[in-house]
Amino acid sequence: MQGIVGYGAYIPRNRIKVEEIAKVWGADAPSYKKGLMLEEKSVPSPDQDTITMSVEASKNALKRAKIDPAEIGAVYIGSESHPYAVKPSGTVLAEVLGATPEAHTADFEFACKAGTEGMYVALSLVKADEVKYGLAVGADTSQGAPGDALEYSAAAGAAAFIFGKENLVAKSVETYAYMTDTPDFWRREYQYYPQHGGRFTGDPAYFKHVIGAARGIMEKSGMKPADFDYVIFHQPNGKFPLRVGKMLGFQREQIDPGWLVNLLGNTYSGSSPLGLTSTLDISKPGDMILIVSYGSGAGSDAFIFEVTDRIDEVRDLAPKTRYLLGKNKNYLEYGEYAKFRHKIRKAD
Amino acid sequence: MPTPSRYWREIPQRYRFETNQCAKCGLKFFPPRLICPECKNQELEEAKIEEKGKLLTYTIIRVPPHQYVDQAPYAVGIAELDDGVKLTGQIVDCDFDDLKIGMRLKLEFRKVFQEGESGILCYGYKFVPDEL
């Protein structure tokens, strides 16, 4: 039986509040906060990117997995903000951990679902006995165009999972993928900021694919919403995951432990994976967890995990996700934020 | 600024804290050496430095070398790691008022600098407060 051997998270300390962004663009902060169900979002420091956050999240996953990193046979980072246009992120991560040279590495991209994509492939390679352990990370330092609605939510964070067949923290019960070609959000080559289809990002994009994947995996496994202790949906804003949960028949208590978006923002490829880490942090042996990601373009990956007894041994071996969300926060003014995110044009 | 080849050569130290120690007197150094500076012994064994320690001294850099201009002002400190190795590095994620001699620090993976807009990205370690 394959599943999760170790998991870890990383969240940068900087935050910016919705009010601080709204003030600059003359927008109405209360209506943004209400509309997005969002208070603030995380911001990476200038010396942090998808690679550095992936390293820290993976080191936390290793602390819980307690395995020899040289036995990791696959290293995948899913992100839409890989620091290099050409040169893999995963090679740096594998080198830091000591997983080189006998490892398969690839960088995944699929808007916000790149993280679960890597998880899907790493888990499958473990299942097929191609590798002993597979590491998959969802990480992003995403950018919204200044003044665009996405600027209020585009955040930074990373979650890492090590998959294997022994000493499982959570067994993989079922996997399922659902996708179509849907142009709801995109960024062309050499463009700095992404564009989106406005209202088109809702019903035919997020809701159609999340519902399709959730219903698909429940049908495949013969389970219904009441069979799960917890559920995590992709969190582009606060409202979407709550609304889709209600449409599918889940209760708020099932969603809450993994619902981080109101204080974290949308960490894109890290979003639903971070929700899974914070849910594992509070779960008990025997708990059933459903996770459904969403990536524009568009598709959803779904996983069902069953938590094992080992959760009680590993939970405290690395910082918990909600601890990282609350510790040592540093609130930025918009000017610092713009400098941190290279939104200011300087002389050469 | 390092060339890609020099950066690449230092990857074992900068990424994984690999070094060596004297097989005779046990002294650990960082970066790795060819001869023990204590007993002049040339017989050395592989080692890793501890990733946690305490702050011995620090200063605030306000007039930095040109590739660090965007980061100024920033703190640089010397820490004594838990294995006794002394290491110099930037201290981040800590307001200057909160820097205290003796405070616990740990090493975290960060981008140290980048070669302009088109050169390589240089990664390595910096100190951050250790709260756990």
Ligand SMILES: [Zn+2]
């Ligand atoms: Zn010696």
